[in-house]
Amino acid sequence: MRDTVSIRARGGRGGDGSASFRREKYVPRGGPDGGDGGRGGHVIIAAHDKVNSLRDIKPGTVFRAPSGGAGGKSGKYGRAGADLIVRVPAGTAVLDAETGELLADLAANGDKIIVSAGGSGGRGNMHFATPKNRVPLEFEPGGESEERALSLEYSIPSETAVIGFPGAGKSTLVRALTGSRTPVGEYDFTTRKPYIGVCGAGEFASFRMLDMPALADGSSEGRGVGNFFLRHLRRVELIVLLIDFRPEAPEPEAQVETLLRELAAYDPEYLEKKRLVVYNRRDAESPPEGAARDIEINAARGEGLEDLRAAISQSLGLTEDVEN
Ligand SMILES: Nc1nc2c(ncn2[C@@H]2O[C@H](COP(=O)(O)OP(=O)(O)O)[C@@H](O)[C@H]2O)c(=O)[nH]1
Ligand SMILES: [Mg+2]
Missing domain, CATH: 2.70.210.12 (GTP1/OBG domain)
Incomplete structure (x- = not known):
């Protein structure tokens, strides 16, 4: 592309x-x-x-x-x-x-x-x-x-985008929420191009969700697949930071910090956008601490997706005044 x-x-x-x-x-x-x-x-x-x-x-x-x-x-x-x-x-x-x-x-x-x-x-x-x-x-x-x-x-017009480390489950999540047939795999940098899907939010509303290539430490300086795809965040209103909660992944706080740093390095205005921190791959038992406002999902098993869909819809203002 x-x-x-x-x-x-x-x-x-x-x-x-x-x-x-x-x-x-x-x-x-x-x-x-x-x-x-x-x-x-x-x-x-x-x-x-x-x-x-x-x-x-x-x-x-x-x-x-x-x-x-x-x-x-x-x-x-x-x-x-x-x-x-x-x-x-x-x-x-x-x-x-x-x-x-x-x-x-x-x-x-x-x-x-x-x-x-x-x-x-x-x-x-x-x-x-x-x-x-x-x-x-x-x-x-x-x-x-x-x-x-x-x-x-x-830059692809989309309301939301998912960023995260390789293997965090971004493609799995976007596919589960939107039905988009994005490549999913265990390899790093599987997703080299941004993909998009549409997720229904109630009867009349929907939002689009972009699946981005993995954003690893230093990618804004050209490592991995480079930062070129971050331009597709320009039109996005809400950024989902998808945190890999496997024990072998870096500490969640460190992932958040890295993702925010890479966003800022590409364009400081990206930090002004709405954000949602979502924990994925929490197959282990211990819940993340101090994460009351955050959302936990298991994208592969489809757990927590309704909560996430509701949180995104609300953040985008899609759930207001829809009753009758
Ligand atoms: N056990 C487990 N596996 C997951 C979960 N979410 C994604 N996966 C798996 O992790 C692998 C990488 O997922 P993918 O969506 O390609 O990650 P991406 O690099 O962030 O796009 C795939 O084999 C998924 O099936 C989860 O919540 N639990
Ligand atoms: Mg992917």
Whole structure:
């Protein structure tokens, strides 16, 4: 899955204004009638329903919109250059590649942004006549457009995501709650791509849940599968920290600490999101201490999943005022 791509965009040049003069029978010296050039086409990036990845956009492509037409005789306007529309999936952020500035977050179908406006059309000489100069030869050339380097970043729209150490049971949990057919295995880093499933929450509501690759210590510095997938947390409202409660796993507190550190290392704003700490694989008997607010599950046996579903629904505000 390609979820980032760098491109360039350049709007069309504006059409030149025209310099011409009226020619009519019996009028020896007609006035200026050169029309204006048309504007150049814009380059527009638009989110579209039918597009679900950035895979069809070749990295490094320069998207150039056509120029505007030149103005003509008899005050004729040049035609505007057609806009060039680059379609991306809903959930694509558009960033200035040089400054990293977020230009637009195209979250929903139909959201769009002009990334490089076409140059304006030049004025024709009919605008330059003055009482002193009735035969102006001046016209304006069309305006240039500015080429921009852009970076497109797609992140899957989802309300929740599950992060945790390898083997914590993330894929098992997402599959149990949502029915998504995610690879599940005993190997570390089984899940290299984020997967998504939908979990019903009461009669009319549902939430989506992302299964993420394992987030191990240091992964934000490129260990394991690296941190690239953390960008998919951008749209997530609630992060489930799934703690591996096997005796051979690191201490639960250490896991929480590591996960939070890795989140913060990727984007400090991720710590502002809602969080739920969930203990999984508690096949052993001793309950975790001081964990009254936390949830314990056994994803493989399907235990505690209803409590978890309710806690997530409540945290997302899906359970309010639903009675009758
Ligand atoms: N005994 C036990 N095994 C579990 C539990 N949850 C998951 N597993 C198993 O642990 C293994 C790894 O699970 P997986 O969901 O792939 O972990 P992930 O790396 O976090 O996605 C699989 O064989 C699961 O069946 C649990 O609560 N108890
Ligand atoms: Mg997995």
